[in-house]
Amino acid sequence: MEIKVFETIENLNTFAAEKFIEIGTQAIKNHGQFTVALAGGSTPKALFQLLASNKYNNKINWKSVFFFFGDERNVLPDDDESNFRMANENLFQPLNIDSDNIYRWETEIENVKKIAEVYEKSIQHFFRGFPKFDLILLGMGDDSHTASLFPSTKALNEMEKTAVENRVEKLETWRFTLTFPAINNAENIIFLVKGAEKAETLKRVLEGEFQPEKYPSQNIKPENGKLFWLIDKSAAGLLNKNDV
Ligand code: 6PG
Secondary structure, eight states, rough: OEEEEEEEEHHHHHHHHHHHHHHHHHHHHHHHHHEEOOOOTTTTTHHHHHHOOOOTTTTOOOGGEEESSSEEEHHHHHHSSSHHHHHHHHHHHTTTGGGGGBOOOTTTSHHHHHHHHHHHHHHHHHHTOOOOOSSSEEEOOTOOOOBBBOTTGGGGGOSSSEEEEEEEEGEEEEEEEEEEEHTTTTTTEEEOOOOOGHHHHHHHHHHOOOTTTOOGGGGOSSSSEEEEEEEETTTTTTTTGGGO
């Protein structure tokens, strides 16, 4: 696990963009394609915009990049809350990504179980079995959830499937999420964490007792892959100096 603290969110995003291109270029060289599962929420938006900017938009063959989503809300793809919509507006459309390169949760399907089953099948079909993503981008909520693996929810205990529906009582909603086995099988995992409001939780996750039911982000431990925590200075404010 590599923890890197950045003075500014701009420096963090630049490092993340360089890492994205480095991992992607290597993946395309090694096996002809780059599979990446995107994080939702607000943090990744600036990174998506940077990747779509003139600085990076010609640094990789986007036709060989295949996009998935670490999680999704139970909303339609054009909803303000949709993780797909945020990526579509800030990354896919600006880069003219072909829809054949985008695998989203089909939240227009009639029920939550079916949405998860369909996504599970499309991922298993793409990977011809259990997925090994080249890169998974993750955020962390101030309750230490990641993807839509929220504290004390059923999906935390899913050890077989790749993609599941998950009832999140505290939000009074259904969410969709990749599972720990699917995430931890990735070659590379990058957490993007910014903001002082995350400092307390981040300290507990990185330095506190191992309590994954309470702090699901603690259970992100790639089997054989690499884990990077990219953190801005304010989120890292409470970490022990020798930890970073
Ligand atoms: C989501 C995300 C979620 C997110 C964290 C952090 O659908 O909300 O996938 O896991 O990464 O909630 O969100 P922010 O980046 O908005 O702080």
